[in-house]
Amino acid sequence: MNAVIGHWSHENQKRVEAIIAAYPQRRSAIMPLLYLASLEHRYVSEDAMREVAELVEITPVQVHSVASFYTMFKKNDVGDYIVSVCTSISCYLNGADDVLAAAQETAESVASDSDDDVAVISVEHVECIGACGGATAVQVNYELLEGVTPERAIALVNWLSDTRPEVVLADEMQQLFGGRRSFDWGSTESFGATGPVPAFGPYGSAQEGR
Amino acid sequence: MTDTILTTRMNAHPSDSHTISRYLNTGGYQSLAQALEKMSPDQVAEEVKASNMRGRGGAGFPTGVKWGFLASGTPRYLVVNCDESEPGTFNDRQLTERDPHQLLEGIIISSYALRVNLAFVYIRGEYPKAARRLQRAIEEAIEAGYLGQNIRGSDFSLDVVIHLGAGAYICGEETALLNSLEGRRGEPRLKPPFPAVEGLYAKPTIVNNVESIANVPWIVTNTGDAYAAIGPERSSGTKMLSMSGHLNAPGNYEIVMGITWRELIFDIGGGIPDGRKLKTWIPGGASAPWFVPDEHLDTLVSFDDVAANGSMIGAGAVIVMDETTNVVEAAHRIVRFFAHESCGQCTPCREGTTWLEAVLKRILDGKGRHEDIELLLDISDNISPGLKWPPAMTTICVLGPSAVSPVTSITRWFMPELEAMIAESEVAVG
Ligand SMILES: Cc1cc2nc3c(=O)[nH]c(=O)nc-3n(C[C@H](O)[C@H](O)[C@H](O)COP(=O)(O)O)c2cc1C
Ligand code: SF4
Numbered sequence: 001m002n003a004v005i006g007h008w009s010h011e012n013q014k015r016v017e018a019i020i021a022a023y024p025q026r027r028s029a030i031m032p033l034l035y036l037a038s039l040e041h042r043y044v045s046e047d048a049m050r051e052v053a054e055l056v057e058i059t060p061v062q063v064h065s066v067a068s069f070y071t072m073f074k075k076n077d078v079g080d081y082i083v084s085v086c087t088s089i090s091c092y093l094n095g096a097d098d099v100l101a102a103a104q105e106t107a108e109s110v111a112s113d114s115d116d117d118v119a120v121i122s123v124e125h126v127e128c129i130g131a132c133g134g135a136t137a138v139q140v141n142y143e144l145l146e147g148v149t150p151e152r153a154i155a156l157v158n159w160l161s162d163t164r165p166e167v168v169l170a171d172e173m174q175q176l177f178g179g180r181r182s183f184d185w186g187s188t189e190s191f192g193a194t195g196p197v198p199a200f201g202p203y204g205s206a207q208e209g210r
Numbered sequence: 211m212t213d214t215i216l217t218t219r220m221n222a223h224p225s226d227s228h229t230i231s232r233y234l235n236t237g238g239y240q241s242l243a244q245a246l247e248k249m250s251p252d253q254v255a256e257e258v259k260a261s262n263m264r265g266r267g268g269a270g271f272p273t274g275v276k277w278g279f280l281a282s283g284t285p286r287y288l289v290v291n292c293d294e295s296e297p298g299t300f301n302d303r304q305l306t307e308r309d310p311h312q313l314l315e316g317i318i319i320s321s322y323a324l325r326v327n328l329a330f331v332y333i334r335g336e337y338p339k340a341a342r343r344l345q346r347a348i349e350e351a352i353e354a355g356y357l358g359q360n361i362r363g364s365d366f367s368l369d370v371v372i373h374l375g376a377g378a379y380i381c382g383e384e385t386a387l388l389n390s391l392e393g394r395r396g397e398p399r400l401k402p403p404f405p406a407v408e409g410l411y412a413k414p415t416i417v418n419n420v421e422s423i424a425n426v427p428w429i430v431t432n433t434g435d436a437y438a439a440i441g442p443e444r445s446s447g448t449k450m451l452s453m454s455g456h457l458n459a460p461g462n463y464e465i466v467m468g469i470t471w472r473e474l475i476f477d478i479g480g481g482i483p484d485g486r487k488l489k490t491w492i493p494g495g496a497s498a499p500w501f502v503p504d505e506h507l508d509t510l511v512s513f514d515d516v517a518a519n520g521s522m523i524g525a526g527a528v529i530v531m532d533e534t535t536n537v538v539e540a541a542h543r544i545v546r547f548f549a550h551e552s553c554g555q556c557t558p559c560r561e562g563t564t565w566l567e568a569v570l571k572r573i574l575d576g577k578g579r580h581e582d583i584e585l586l587l588d589i590s591d592n593i594s595p596g597l598k599w600p601p602a603m604t605t606i607c608v609l610g611p612s613a614v615s616p617v618t619s620i621t622r623w624f625m626p627e628l629e630a631m632i633a634e635s636e637v638a639v640g
């Protein structure tokens with residue numbers, strides 16, 4: 001392996017090797033590597049796609065074509081926190097449109113009060129995130145929060161803006177802002193997301209928080 | 211009589227059902243030991259076949275029969291589908307987060323039966339906790355000698371790799387999933403060849419749903435016949451149902467099929483909040499044609515009874531709508547989902563779903579025209595000729611025809627409401 005790996009941190013360099021080794025064919029490593037790249041830069045840059053192409057030995061155009069197929073590979077900087085509000089059927093039936101509007105308005109007002117170039121919090125609407133029994137469902141950096149009302153959405157966005165948690169923990173958010181859940185979550189978990197990338201150890205942002 | 215198979219441990223031990231210590235002291239990995247020590251791979255497969263378990267991922271194809279199609283040759287793969295993205299479904303998430311070792315033991319036993327040495331679990335990117343829990347379970351199982359090289363001193367070895375999706379519902383379709391796992395765009399493949407013959411890396415591959423695989427340890431310990439004896443014929447075993455929408459008690463319920471929809475919605479799901487009336491429900495996820503109280507409350511919850519009434523159990527998502535629901539908006543939400551998730555390979559699906567969404571939107575925006583109803587049905591017929599369920603397939607996968615289900619449901623059951631909405635706009639426009 002002789003790839004240009006200028007963009008990877010030392011720690012991620014080791015993860016790159018482990019990821020590629022996990023699959024019978026290098027190309028399978030594209031998605032995990034794109035996640036790893038998002039972790040370093042908060043989104044998938046053109047440079048990152050070139051590097052991934054080199055690592056898996058295909059063309060940058062091919063990597064581009066794969067990256068553009070999947071909505072979770074962001075092509076521009078989404079800031080530190082991506083708040084995803086589900087507005088699919090079951091959440092819609094339970095008032096998701098109002099939750100989305102509340103989250104968007106709050107994020108806008110928080111952004112207009114700051115002088116950051118890139119908004120710290122971006123709000124998006126997403127299709128079903130598999131928490132329909134706890135409608136309305138929201139994720140922050142893909143960590144789940146269930147039973148969200150417009151009031152709770154406002155409180156959540158303000159809290160993110162005020163406290164800027166280093167690790168986003170589902171259990172912490174659920175305790176502070178959540179309502180009914182799809183099912184009992186069992187014991188609390190102390191691993192969460194350190195950026196807008198799914199918090200999964202081998203190539204995501206999982207880190208122990210509070 | 212067995213009430214629960216899959217949720218027994220998590221119900222009894224809510225705080226630590228995901229740990230290996232709890233798993234081991236509640237009988238965990240005993241089925242694996244039994245399979246490795248006392249059964250040949252074929253004997254395990256025979257038990258699964260005898261169970262008559264139908265796949266839990268949507269199509270309801272008997273798992274044992276599917277396994278029988280696995281072509282010879284190595285390497286061969288098992289791929290477990292935890293992409294769970296159809297609106298209304300959330301039971302695979304619970305099974306994976308709350309009892310990951312049960313799923314993992316199922317994967318190990320199934321791999322033994324199928325003579326597979328490398329298995330993948332494709333987990334949707336929005337389920338990082340499920341991925342973390344399963345990854346931890348994999349590490350614990352390796353440490354305890356239930357996974358890895360020469361498992362429990364046998365000559366059977368297995369690696370399990372988690373692959374995270376990245377936000378594309380279509381990757382739940384098994385051949386799209388395989389493309390995604392190969393590092394390609396998640397576009398469904400033309401079948402045949404079926405994955406059992408040419409799957410991952412063009413090698414023989416079995417794709418099964420999480421819930422299907424999670425049942426395997428119980429089947430091995432208790433026998434396939436015992437599983438087959440639970441519930442109605444051809445709907446054997448228990449089924450996880452995800453219940454959501456306008457319900458007092460939404461959630462996942464593991465039930466024995468054969469009860470009525472009335473019992474399911476009003477007893478198990480707790481009925482409709484604030485005494486409002488039931489208007490309609492979707493018996494099997496966003497893809498499924500809708501049911502209505504006048505016709506279907508006494509229909510049985512089973513694969514065959516639902517199919518006989520023109521719909522499906524699918525992946526087991528029940529979405530309940532009360533009398534306050536604007537069914538045109540509800541249909542629009544679902545159509546919007548499919549339009550967004552269409553991979554674009556087939557023209558009727560790509561263009562048709564976009565059109566359906568646009569026409570429904572214009573009706574909702576008060577700009578509907580009388581011809582729109584016919585237009586909706588025309589577009590629908592173009593995607594799904596004859597408007598039947600199960601559909602006459604002219605597209606590569608069933609996503610296209612699925613987008614038609616909400617449209618035919620509202621035109622079938624709620625035509626006066628749709629017409630009234632359009633009439634109002636026509637008056638307004640003058
Ligand atoms: C558009 C589409 C999406 C699907 N999504 C899923 C899914 O998320 N999970 C799943 O297990 N099966 C899904 N399926 C069904 C799979 O193609 C496949 O039949 C299933 O995983 C096989 O598992 P089973 O035999 O255990 O049911 C989907 C099918 C289609 C057409
Ligand atoms: S039916 Fe739709 S989603 Fe399925 S392969 Fe064709 S275009 Fe893609």
Ligand code: FES
Nearest residue numbers: 086091128131132
């Ligand atoms: S519909 Fe919102 S989480 Fe499923």
